[in-house]
Amino acid sequence: MPATPAWPPRSAPRLYVDAELGEGIAVPVDGNAAHYLLSVMRVAEGDCVLLFNGRDGEWASRASSIRKRDLVLVCVEQTRPLESVPDLWLCAAPIKKGRIDLVAEKACELGAAVLQPVLTRRAVVDKLNLDRLRAHMQEAAEQCGRTILPELREMVKLDALLRDWPAGRHLFFADETGGQPMRTAFANHSGPAAFLIGPEGGFDREERAAIRAHPAAVPLSLGPRILRAETAAIAAVACWMAANGDWAGHGC
């Protein structure tokens, strides 16, 4: 008797959809997603596609009703429950297009719960295309196995962010004028956390004073080299995940 093929197969494509997911539910797919499944991944009738929508966990589905530009995916069984990611917010000033896209992609892969754009005085960019950022996060979630997207919030001004800061959430920020090494800061400040990352030109003096004066603020040093804004964001999230997040074999 031949061995039963593993189900779902490891090579099954993984797709974010908006639709509700549940046993027997048929999800119609067209547009770019259909092109990806049919022309790039060569999905055929009966093949498995993994689906998630950020609410119902991950579902294995079977491809059916394949036509040239669309198909239907019928949910068979839940393969993973909805996960909870570590309670980390990334509050980042908008920066140039390719680099803020990278921040959105990596924040998702690395496991951040929230991406909060923050407008600061030295921002070179003062508008963000949230739909484009969301698309980058969806693609990253498809690739990295997340069942829930980071929550992408509307941009707020720095003073409003500080004014409405939730009690009990540490506000880590890289302070050029000096701060604690990350490993010390993370060891001394467990629990819900956020990073505040400035734009290309950094925070101005008044902004830095306002952040430092905030009761939740924890100034960090990110080492002797000057990191670009997106590098600081990615490095900080990775270091926090390794120290206080879920990279250590347990939740935070």
Next chain:
Amino acid sequence: MPATPAWPPRSAPRLYVDAELGEGIAVPVDGNAAHYLLSVMRVAEGDCVLLFNGRDGEWASRASSIRKRDLVLVCVEQTRPLESVPDLWLCAAPIKKGRIDLVAEKACELGAAVLQPVLTRRAVVDKLNLDRLRAHMQEAAEQCGRTILPELREMVKLDALLRDWPAGRHLFFADETGGQPMRTAFANHSGPAAFLIGPEGGFDREERAAIRAHPAAVPLSLGPRILRAETAAIAAVACWMAANGDWAGHGC
């Protein structure tokens, strides 16, 4: 009496050059570097430009003999000695163009000493343009303040890398089949280190067995999400720098 302007000014452009640097030495600049200084940064006669070449530390120079497409920079004084960066190698399989460029740029910014390309069986890309990678590292070094570039080595095959592995250097690698959390691994393995990062499709089974069997190998877990190759490389270097490198206020 007016205050003496700070020298060198904080806004001085910073440029990597091949030429020898020393008091009174005149460095001719043309091509893209001259275009950057004259058209982008609007450098004028007498303005300060910081120079480094990876050998002689950082020197403040003054612009002179400015013409349409070239100028001369005359070294005035050394502003920083040649630094030593933490003893970390990044051994990375080649991946798609934009993503390996990102690895080179971020390895430089984050402080790696060596970038060693490694050819593995599942590599989608089997050639690398080292000149292009070096250009990305030079630009990153100009921006982040390094006085020495990461050493960019010629690509080697994985089996040769393992065979010639230097005694006393830990070989950290992300093992999908399980490994230590980074914080534990770094705490237990101080001293010279390297990360080995596979291509998009990971190492194959035999490769993984050969790496695991190496006496220097330390398998790591990079958490519950599947990281892209470049994300794993950047995250690993950042986490090592924060734990065992020079982000903690002291050398490793």
